[in-house]
Amino acid sequence: xxxxxxxxxxxxxxxxxxxxxxxxxxxxxxxxxxxxxxxxxxxxxxxxxxxxxxxxxxxxxxxxxxxxxxxxxxxxxxxxxxxxxxxxxxxxxxxxxxxxxxxxxxxxxxxxxxxxxxxxxxxxxxxxxxxxxxxxxxxxxxxxxxxxxxxxxxxxxxxxxxxxxxxxxxxxxxxxxxxxxxxxxxxxxxxxxxxxxxxxxxxxxxxxxxxxxxxxxxxxxxxxxxxxxxxxxxxxxxxxxxxxxxxxxxxxxxxxxxxxxxxxxxxxxxxxxxxxxxxxxxxxxxxxxxxxxxxxxxxxxxxxxxxxxxxxxxxxxxxxxxxxxxxxxxxxxxxxxxxxxxxxxxxxxxxxxxxxxxxxxxxxxxxxxxxxxxxxxxxxxxxxxxxxxxxxxxxxxxxxxxxxxxxxxxxxxxxxxxxxxxxxxxxxxxxxxxxxxxxxxxxxxxxxxxxxxxxxxxxxxxxxxx
Numbered sequence: 256x257x258x259x260x261x262x263x264x265x266x267x268x269x270x271x272x273x274x275x276x277x278x279x280x281x282x283x284x285x286x287x288x289x290x291x292x293x294x295x296x297x298x299x300x301x302x303x304x305x306x307x308x309x310x311x312x313x314x315x316x317x318x319x320x321x322x323x324x325x326x327x328x329x330x331x332x333x334x335x336x337x338x339x340x341x342x343x344x345x346x347x348x349x350x351x352x353x354x355x356x357x358x359x360x361x362x363x364x365x366x367x368x369x370x371x372x373x374x375x376x377x378x379x380x381x382x383x384x385x386x387x388x389x390x391x392x393x394x395x396x397x398x399x400x401x402x403x404x405x406x407x408x409x410x411x412x413x414x415x416x417x418x419x420x421x422x423x424x425x426x427x428x429x430x431x432x433x434x435x436x437x438x439x440x441x442x443x444x445x446x447x448x449x450x451x452x453x454x455x456x457x458x459x460x461x462x463x464x465x466x467x468x469x470x471x472x473x474x475x476x477x478x479x480x481x482x483x484x485x486x487x488x489x490x491x492x493x494x495x496x497x498x499x500x501x502x503x504x505x506x507x508x509x510x511x512x513x514x515x516x517x518x519x520x521x522x523x524x525x526x527x528x529x530x531x532x533x534x535x536x537x538x539x540x541x542x543x544x545x546x547x548x549x550x551x552x553x554x555x556x557x558x559x560x561x562x563x564x565x566x567x568x569x570x571x572x573x574x575x576x577x578x579x580x581x582x583x584x585x586x587x588x589x590x591x592x593x594x595x596x597x598x599x600x601x602x603x604x605x606x607x608x609x610x611x612x613x614x615x616x617x618x619x620x621x622x623x624x625x626x627x628x629x630x631x632x633x634x635x636x637x638x639x640x641x642x643x644x645x646x647x648x649x650x651x652x653x654x655x656x657x658x659x660x661x662x663x664x665x666x667x668x669x670x671x672x673x674x675x676x677x678x679x680x681x682x683x684x685x686x687x688x689x690x691x692x693x694x695x696x697x698x699x700x701x702x703x704x705x706x707x708x709x710x711x712x713x714x715x716x717x718x719x720x721x
Contacts, residue, residue: 531566609639646679687707
């Protein structure tokens with residue numbers, strides 16, 4: 256039996272993990288990106304002997320020490336990729352790494368065991384004195400060569416600090432510290448334009464904090480670190496929504512979603528388009544990944560609004576797990592006071608990115624597909640190629656009328672010239688009726704599992720390829 260609770264904000268789930276891991280016939284338990292913490296993980300865990308794989312990947316706050324302490328009575332193997340060693344509990348921990356063969360994992364495991372046993376044997380017990388080995392007298396020639404080697408030897412490289420060490424030095428491990436950093440950055444940005452007499456005060460602010468500004472203008476220069484040039488891909492970091500607390504509450508305890516110092520320089524909205532367009536590489540972006548940007552589920556548009564398309568070479572847009580609704584709040588830069596409004600999500604995406612061929616809106620809060628039809632229809636005047644892949648898994652869709660209207664173009668054998676789709680994913684929604692006309696769409700794959708409709712039954716639409 257396999258249990259998958261990945262991508263759910265479980266936080267403190269000690270009792271839940273203990274209950275599931277002790278099930279009699281469980282083999283795999285996946286808890287990927289569940290914002291688990293050391294406090295929320297069981298202090299002592301005795302899993303069922305049938306449990307073979309425990310996936311704790313992408314839980315940035317959960318430490319490996321807490322996992323080892325909880326499972327100290329169980330033989331385990333912890334690695335960044337899934338191992339298949341028999342007779343022990345294989346734990347996937349941290350960010351995904353290169354996939355290792357079983358013999359490589361076993362070799363690393365034996366090397367660690369040898370290192371541990373060697374260290375334990377070299378420790379002397381209390382009261383015993385180690386025997387001192389008599390070192391031979393160095394000859395004149397060997398001493399001269401040793402001195403020359405020490406002179407030629409290069410200095411050791413500086414130690415590489417981990418992300419949490421950098422955050423600790425900058426005081427960013429708590430919500431209060433991050434708020435103070437943003438306030439200091441805003442103050443530094445305001446005083447940067449003051450007369451020359453205030454330049455001395457500005458220089459006193461630390462370089463690490465002054466670089467952290469949440470506005471789109473100051474965050475623009477920091478986006479280059481998230482751009483993959485060889486693959487023309489821009490992937491902005493995740494931004495989890497803040498937990499709901501009392502209006503007057505204040506806590507210095509780190510939140511469940513840790514934020515790196517570099518991530519604080521990225522604007523909070525899901526799509527900070529002005530910051531992206533200000534980059535020198537904006538014209539070459541083909542893939543834009545904005546997954547799990549839930550802090551502010553909104554779009555920020557340039558002063559031109561929806562009248563001028565952006566990112567002329569964009570082919571793939573990923574907006575999965577962003578808490579987006581069918582109508583999206585948009586703000587537009589116009590002078591000193593930005594204007595805000597709401598518009599259809601599909602209309603905004605179609606107007607801004609006509610060259611899209613792949614759109615991923617999985618695991619959001621969409622309730623309607625209104626406006627999605629034009630995104631599939633090629634338009635040479637607007638330079639629209641037409642979507643070939645649309646992923647809508649895990650939303651709240653109840654009707655497929657826009658797709659039914661799109662399928663109407665193929666009645667009578669007419670169709671849309673120059674368009675053929677690849678796949679549409681509608682799994683895990685609330686669709687109560689599956690229109691038969693969807694079978695007319697020239698698609699390779701149409702996924703509809705996990706919905707509420709009962710007619711036609713599963714054997715019919717799987718056999719007919721609907």
